[in-house]
Amino acid sequence: MSLAALRIRPARGEDLAALTALEAECFHGPWSGPMIAEELSRERAWVDLAELPAGEIAGYSCAWSVLDTCHLLRIATRPADQRHGVGRTLLTHLIGRARSAGHREIELEVASRNHAAIGLYRALGFVQVGKRPAYYSDPVDDAALMLLILNDEASRA
Numbered sequence: 001m002s003l004a005a006l007r008i009r010p011a012r013g014e015d016l017a018a019l020t021a022l023e024a025e026c027f028h029g030p031w032s033g034p035m036i037a038e039e040l041s042r043e044r045a046w047v048d049l050a051e052l053p054a055g056e057i058a059g060y061s062c063a064w065s066v067l068d069t070c071h072l073l074r075i076a077t078r079p080a081d082q083r084h085g086v087g088r089t090l091l092t093h094l095i096g097r098a099r100s101a102g103h104r105e106i107e108l109e110v111a112s113r114n115h116a117a118i119g120l121y122r123a124l125g126f127v128q129v130g131k132r133p134a135y136y137s138d139p140v141d142d143a144a145l146m147l148l149i150l151n152d153e154a155s156r157a
């Protein structure tokens with residue numbers, strides 16, 4: 001997979017089947033089609049895809065834009081394309097989008113044993129700011145709360 005050929009674009013209704021398949025490939029508790037459809041129609045949700053030239057979807061992210069904060073709910077790269085920079089490209093795009101929208105920060109929760117995701121977030125500057133014990137139930141795990149400050153001036157205002 002060539003990273004240069006990767007295109008990040010907003011997801012559309014016709015991407016639903018591909019996103020549902022991607023979720024099933026990437027998560028132990030995947031979002032169902034109706035759950036993804038709800039995100040696609042939600043005004044405050046930003047659902048972005050990483051698309052390969054042939055139209056295949058290598059990854060996606062879903063975040064909510066709420067007041068001055070962007071909350072990242074999902075980011076995934078299909079297993080065949082992991083460790084080739086897709087997650088980094090998606091997250092970098094989201095950071096730019098949140099910054100352009102004037103957001104103060106991006107926040108997220110991540111399972112404390114999800115070393116790949118934590119590695120990705122740290123690589124892009126997120127820091128852990130808290131912990132929610134036993135936040136996840138299947139399997140039981142703590143959630144690490146992570147934050148990336150985008151606009152420190154706004155946080156002091």
Ligand SMILES: CC(C)(COP(=O)(O)OP(=O)(O)OC[C@H]1O[C@@H](n2cnc3c(N)ncnc32)[C@H](O)[C@@H]1OP(=O)(O)O)[C@@H](O)C(=O)NCCC(=O)NCCS
Nearest residue numbers: 074075076077082083084085086087088116117119120123
């Ligand atoms: C987390 C995830 C999205 C990373 O996507 P990816 O496309 O493989 O990530 P990238 O190739 O862009 O990696 C960027 C950086 O993240 C870190 N990273 C990625 N995978 C890692 C791993 N398995 N272990 C440790 N660090 C990792 C590294 O710092 C990496 O930089 P490097 O390759 O130069 O060392 C992917 O592993 C995934 O889809 N996991 C399943 C879904 C999931 O758990 N999502 C997060 C919760 S919603």
